[in-house]
Amino acid sequence: MNEIKKVLITEEQLKARNAELGRQITEDFKGKDLLAICILRGSYIFFSDLTREIELPLEVAFMHAASYFDGTESSGKVNLPDQNxxxxxxKDVLLVEDIVDSGRTLAALKATLLKKGVNSLHIVTLLDKPDRRVVDIDVDYSGFVVPDEFVVGYGLDYDQRFRNLKYVGILKEEVYQ
Incomplete structure (x- = not known):
């Protein structure tokens, strides 16, 4: 694909890391009433693959949350239309996110869910960009730490495109500038 500058994480690496995370989450949540919440849209592929690696009965739910509305930078505003x-x-809640960048989206989600009386709240993200953090947010499980580049694939998009890639790649700057 001509728009991709570099493959950052291969399909094989994604599968292996999902298996590791699934084993770890299975161990940590044994005997708990687990509710896994997929943060749409970006984490739908990660969520699907990860939950099949968790060897526990679990409930699933889906929430829309967004801080990117146009472009490649977080808007600073978080929209949570499904919160009610x-x-x-x-419940013991596991938020499944595609990428933690500024931390604003997860901080807003966490505050909202804690007000609703969850028993516990844990966060798993496929990708973590700690250098971009503007809000202090703890991530319990992280798939990969990635550089401050615009990444797409495996559910992550640019302008609703590239979600279907089987890998995570760095998008060429000329595509989004």
Missing amino acids: MLSVEG
């Missing part, structure tokens, strides 16, 4: 539709009281 989700029953989380007394």
Whole structure:
């Protein structure tokens, strides 16, 4: 694909890391009432692959959350349209995110869910960009730490494109500038 500057994480690396994360989450959540929440749209592929690696009965739910509305920079504003539709009281919640960048989206989600009376709240992200953090947010499980580059694939997009790639790649700057 001509728009990709470099493959950052291969399909094989993604599969192996999902298996590792699944084993770790299985161990950590044994005997708990686990609710895995997929943060749409970017984490849908990661969520699907990861939850199949978790060897526990679990409930799944989906939430829209966004801080990117146009372009490649977080807007600083977080939109949570599904927050009132989700029953989380007394549950052990695992938020499944595609990428933690500024931390704003997860901080808003975390605050919202904690107000709803969750038993516990944990965060797993496929990709982590700690150098971009503007909000202090703890990530319990991280797939890969990535450089401050615009990445696409495996659910992550630019302008709703490239989500279908089987790998995570760095998008060429000329595509989004």
